[in-house]
């Protein structure tokens with residue numbers, strides 16, 4: 001892990017408190033702490049440039065029984081006559097708490113890579129495999145490797 005500056009940590013905590021607000025309204029304290037630690041492990045492994053880019057997008061994150069791990073973007077008009085806001089959401093799989101730490105980190109890193117690459121899920125229909133190979137290449141560059149163990153019920 002690279003040396004962690006106070007500035008990086010502050011940025012992470014500021015982002016986290018906004019990003020986790022909705023999740024924190026329904027998740028248990030254990031789940032919230034676990035996801036925060038996993039995001040910290042992932043984001044602090046990123047090169048500075050990618051870290052700053054991720055934080056600048058201010059993505060929220062959620063999990064929902066109806067969504068698998070994914071990113072989502074939408075552009076609501078905040079007020080009449082105003083510019084559109086660019087809202088980004090990272091979804092974790094609903095059963096994420098059964099994942100091992102390694103699997104959870106990889107799932108988060110995958111969605112973080114989509115975010116850093118500024119992917120738009122609305123374009124996935126036509127560019128999905130291209131987007132996924134770009135994510136794989138970036139994960140490799142960041143030093144993440146796909147966990148090999150079975151992926152359900154593997155948490156100790």
Ligand SMILES: [Zn+2]
Pocket residue numbers: 110114132135
């Ligand atoms: Zn993907």
